[in-house]
Amino acid sequence: MSISQKNMVEQQLLTLISPEVRKVLQRVDTDTWHKTEEIRIRQNRPLSLNRGSSESFVGIKGNLLPPGQEVKAFCAGKEDISRTMQLLSNCSMYAYGEELRRGYMALPGGHRVGLCGKVVLEEGRVKLLSHVNSLNFRIARQIKGGADKVIPFLLNRNKQPHSSSFKSVKAGSPLRVHHTLIISPPQGGKTTLLRDICRCLGDGMPSLKLPGFKVGLVDERSEIAGCFNGVPQLDVGLRTDVLDGCPKAEGMVMMLRSMSPRVIITDEIGRDEDAGAVREMVNAGVTVITTAHAGSIAELTGRPQLYPLLKEKFFERVIVLSGSRGAGTVETVTDLITGKNLYP
Amino acid sequence: MMSGIFLIRMVGALCVLAATTLWGEYQSRTLQYRYRQLHQFRQGLNLLQTEVSYTVSTLPAAFFSIGSKLNSTAVSELFVISGRMMEERDDLDSGEIWREAVAAVFPRTCLTGEDRRIVEQLAVSLGTAHREGQLKQIQLVTEQVTTALEDALEKRNQGEKMWRYLGLAGGMSLVIVFL
Numbered sequence: 001m002s003i004s005q006k007n008m009v010e011q012q013l014l015t016l017i018s019p020e021v022r023k024v025l026q027r028v029d030t031d032t033w034h035k036t037e038e039i040r041i042r043q044n045r046p047l048s049l050n051r052g053s054s055e056s057f058v059g060i061k062g063n064l065l066p067p068g069q070e071v072k073a074f075c076a077g078k079e080d081i082s083r084t085m086q087l088l089s090n091c092s093m094y095a096y097g098e099e100l101r102r103g104y105m106a107l108p109g110g111h112r113v114g115l116c117g118k119v120v121l122e123e124g125r126v127k128l129l130s131h132v133n134s135l136n137f138r139i140a141r142q143i144k145g146g147a148d149k150v151i152p153f154l155l156n157r158n159k160q161p162h163s164s165s166f167k168s169v170k171a172g173s174p175l176r177v178h179h180t181l182i183i184s185p186p187q188g189g190k191t192t193l194l195r196d197i198c199r200c201l202g203d204g205m206p207s208l209k210l211p212g213f214k215v216g217l218v219d220e221r222s223e224i225a226g227c228f229n230g231v232p233q234l235d236v237g238l239r240t241d242v243l244d245g246c247p248k249a250e251g252m253v254m255m256l257r258s259m260s261p262r263v264i265i266t267d268e269i270g271r272d273e274d275a276g277a278v279r280e281m282v283n284a285g286v287t288v289i290t291t292a293h294a295g296s297i298a299e300l301t302g303r304p305q306l307y308p309l310l311k312e313k314f315f316e317r318v319i320v321l322s323g324s325r326g327a328g329t330v331e332t333v334t335d336l337i338t339g340k341n342l343y344p
Numbered sequence: 345m346m347s348g349i350f351l352i353r354m355v356g357a358l359c360v361l362a363a364t365t366l367w368g369e370y371q372s373r374t375l376q377y378r379y380r381q382l383h384q385f386r387q388g389l390n391l392l393q394t395e396v397s398y399t400v401s402t403l404p405a406a407f408f409s410i411g412s413k414l415n416s417t418a419v420s421e422l423f424v425i426s427g428r429m430m431e432e433r434d435d436l437d438s439g440e441i442w443r444e445a446v447a448a449v450f451p452r453t454c455l456t457g458e459d460r461r462i463v464e465q466l467a468v469s470l471g472t473a474h475r476e477g478q479l480k481q482i483q484l485v486t487e488q489v490t491t492a493l494e495d496a497l498e499k500r501n502q503g504e505k506m507w508r509y510l511g512l513a514g515g516m517s518l519v520i521v522f523l
Binding site: 015018019082083085086087089090091093094097100128130 | 471
């Protein structure tokens with residue numbers, strides 16, 4: 001993260017944090033910001049910054065404290081949390097009922113803040129979150145070029161139709177993209193890779209003679225495009241239409257009916273209705289690229305909602321990611337139709 | 345000589361009469377304006393209720409919208425000042441901002457101390473409550489304003505003409521006594 005990017009984060013995020021906490025965070029040095037992924041503010045507990053897998057407490061002078069020095073850390077009080085909530089909601093908590101129900105708010109610049117507090121239930125369902133006591137600011141960072149390595153494996157140069165959708169693909173149809181599933185454990189870089197794939201397909205890649213596709217992005221948790229007030233804050237491609245905050249299954253059908261996409265991209269499928277929607281899209285001749293939590297293809301077969309999709313070969317490519325050499329490390333790219341590993 | 349003294353007396357009498365009449369008029373207008381301002385504040389609260397429940401606008405946007413819909417008065421100014429402060433100040437919460445705006449505008453209104461207490465009630469949980477809680481609080485303040493409005497109407501009906509006559513009659517009495 002360059003200094004200008006640090007300034008950008010300071011302008012976009014720190015202005016939404018209570019003045020007392022902001023003063024401390026403004027003293028954090030540029031190098032620390034470079035690796036920071038999350039800012040965690042917990043009521044009456046030390047302020048901390050998350051960098052990769054390590055979490056460090058922040059001292060009053062903005063310095064990161066070594067383990068065992070928690071007593072010297074800056075602690076945010078109830079007033080700081082409530083002032084921050086006021087700034088986040090623009091003095092209007094009532095206008096963020098849905099966000100409080102979901103437990104996170106989208107912020108300008110594609111950042112997000114996760115919330116924890118007292119859950120209020122109504123008829124057994126989460127109605128809203130009150131008495132917020134923990135905030136997790138997740139800094140959005142877009143890694144452009146992260147998908148360059150995998151895009152060639154996703155293109156069907158032979159124009160062979162997919163076995164499950166052969167009726168909908170006419171002979172001589174143009175270059176198509178394989179139905180693809182990206183898997184990794186949590187924080188493995190799935191969303192980052194998916195965003196870059198979305199950008200590449202939406203923009204097109206002249207180096208690969210890849211024209212731009214009409215891409216429909218169903219972004220249920222506002223994580224891929226980082227929409228704020230419906231406007232994507234991150235680059236998801238010139239030809240990408242974004243359905244923000246919409247449940248995946250419903251969103252895919254809406255996208256198919258209204259925007260005639262060539263490719264539909266969505267994040268973290270896992271429920272029965274998601275699997276049903278993927279089948280519908282594949283059978284409608286639309287390419288689906290999505291992600292799921294799993295460490296390997298073998299682990300994926302243990303998930304009852306996703307196993308049938310693999311067994312019936314709805315997905316043609318599976319990309320396995322890991323954090324072995326940093327988040328988003330591509331471990332394998334597998335052709336599920338032939339069972340061959342295409343990468344490495 | 346006599347006519348000169350008479351003239352001075354007449355001018356003095358007219359001044360006394362004008363002063364007491366204006367004082368009566370001022371008292372009468374105060375009653376009128378109090379009623380009008382409370383009425384406008386209630387209108388503002390009704391608009392706020394609509395903004396919160398239907399358009400789900402943020403408070404600054406809602407306050408600017410309300411300020412522009414009400415006639416240019418101290419009450420519309422109260423909403424506009426609050427909205428502006430909410431956008432500019434990050435060291436105060438919305439309740440504190442509302443109280444500050446009330447303090448700034450109150451001297452230019454004809455509201456009583458009890459009216460001010462009611463208006464300040466809006467600060468309770470302003471911007472910090474969820475939708476239902478916010479609407480209930482607005483409703484509560486609206487009901488209190490309605491009660492104050494009935495009182496203001498009664499006092500206006502009773503006192504409006506009385507103060508005018510009192511001003512004029514008081515002036516005439518003083519003139520007769522002094523002359």
